[in-house]
Amino acid sequence: MSDTDNGKGLEAEGDVAADFLEELLDILDMDGDIDISVEAGRAKVAIIADGPSQDLKRLVGPDGEVLDALQDLARLAVQSETGELSRLMLDIADFRAGRRERLAEQAREAIAKVQETGESVSLSPMNAFERKVVHDVVLEAGLSSESEGEDPHRHVVVLPAS
Structure with a gap:
């Protein structure tokens, strides 16, 4: 170690x-x-x-x-x-702290849309820090997500419950 x-x-x-x-x-x-x-x-x-x-x-x-x-x-x-x-x-x-809260809110909105429509929702491109915040919020809500694309266009897709 x-x-x-x-x-x-x-x-x-x-x-x-x-x-x-x-x-x-x-x-x-x-x-x-x-x-x-x-x-x-x-x-x-x-x-x-x-x-x-x-x-x-x-x-x-x-x-x-x-x-x-x-x-x-x-x-x-x-x-x-x-x-x-x-x-x-x-x-x-406190840029990242504020950004984290805005991203969490964006993730919650995507989660609500996925739960309402049953369809995946793609978010705008984000850096690794931002994608991690979104993945954490989605996981906490009991859904799954994945990152797609190549930087600088890599983004999170929130998936419906299977």
Whole structure:
């Protein structure tokens, strides 16, 4: 079992990513508090605004594209430091938390439509994080779902009960 398989390793991942992100914030002359936690078996790092979060929203970008790129860079920083692949999650200005709730609502609407019509419902393309949120909500409702297509057009299909 490698060190990153346990909580201590995940905390170390969070520390490395936090150091990388603090340097980035310094270079950009932006303010933000960094919160490190372990959630669902992966390190989670959140950059939280000290005051108005308008500056930090620039680090999220349209539809979270900049956030996804920064998450990839933070994962590379962790891998460079530890030699281990990282599944670290990064959130900035609570973007992912808000996105998670909007996706859950979208999933609940699709579930209701599937239950009403008995037919599959395809959702719009999503990244892996977003698809996971939808799959979890669908599973919780007792239905099944699957991902179809290739990135960047990969999407979730909610299936009727069999």
